[in-house]
């Protein structure tokens with residue numbers, strides 16, 4: 001069956017890296033004998049500046065009705081300093097589509113990419129499952145006496161039983177489905193005695209339902225410490241929205257930087273959205289120099305989500321090969337342009353896999 005992909009390239013380098021992600025996605029699908037229909041949407045800064053429209057009215061309903069998955073590039077433009085259009089679109093999708101599980105793999109694709117001494121690919125291969133719809137991101141709060149020396153600013157941290165239960169359950173199920181044996185929950189319950197005490201209680205409630213998964217807990221500060229000291233101990237990490245945001249950047253730095261970090265915003269019962277972790281990098285926009293591998297690896301996650309796991313594996317193999325052979329953009333030491341990296345990966349997949357694709361794997 002033809003899968004329908006909504007493509008929102010967004011702003012800045014989002015436009016260039018998404019083009020390459022689509023190129024590689026289509027190459028893998030073609031080799032695998034699948035048809036993917038990509039439809040582009042021009043939501044982003046230009047449209048917002050022109051028409052004052054960020055996420056158009058009815059957009060979420062349309063996406064749910066007409067698409068199987070969303071690919072997002074990046075949002076952000078210096079001409080819109082409060083990022084209002086970016087927040088409307090990104091948070092509009094995350095909250096509006098209830099994309100409660102933010103999957104952020106931390107996987108080393110080549111030993112030369114890690115800043116850690118004496119660590120190899122076998123030491124860095126875990127997934128952060130970040131809660132994506134509540135916590136400190138709910139925008140509840142307010143100011144009192146704003147702009148004066150007496151100002152009070154409140155920012156509420158919302159943790160609901162439903163929200164905590166479903167993300168921890170998702171993480172256990174994810175571990176099980178992906179052959180992972182260890183799940184670590186991280187919070188700050190030693191200081192946050194209400195909200196994160198709830199995380200403790202829910203984790204204790206769910207762990208016995210997954211006797212095949214070894215469950216563990218670390219406070220978030222210790223997790224940050226341990227991620228650098230001994231990252232091999234982790235397989236799946238589940239944590240709240242804000243902590244997940246922070247440790248996923250730390251994780252990205254351990255495996256080569258934001259230019260290589262993919263992510264998925266998943267609603268297991270509905271439409272999901274995939275986006276690289278990096279931003280729109282206005283400084284590099286339009287120069288064909290941005291590293292497209294984060295977006296391409298994101299496209300790989302998207303393929304996996306659509307059930308095309310063989311094609312997803314090809315994308316990752318191609319990315320690994322490009323890094324090993326130095327066929328990368330300058331940030332990773334290569335000399336290729338953004339579009340040349342995409343071409344290289346697409347050609348790699350087309351040249352390497354036709355003979356290998358097994359008919360029984362076809363859907």
Ligand code: IPM
Nearest residue numbers: 090244245246248276277279
């Ligand atoms: C991320 C980003 C966003 C977040 C920003 C742009 C609001 O940092 O996806 O990690 O905090 O979720």
Ligand code: MG
Nearest residue numbers: 245246248249
């Ligand atoms: Mg972030």
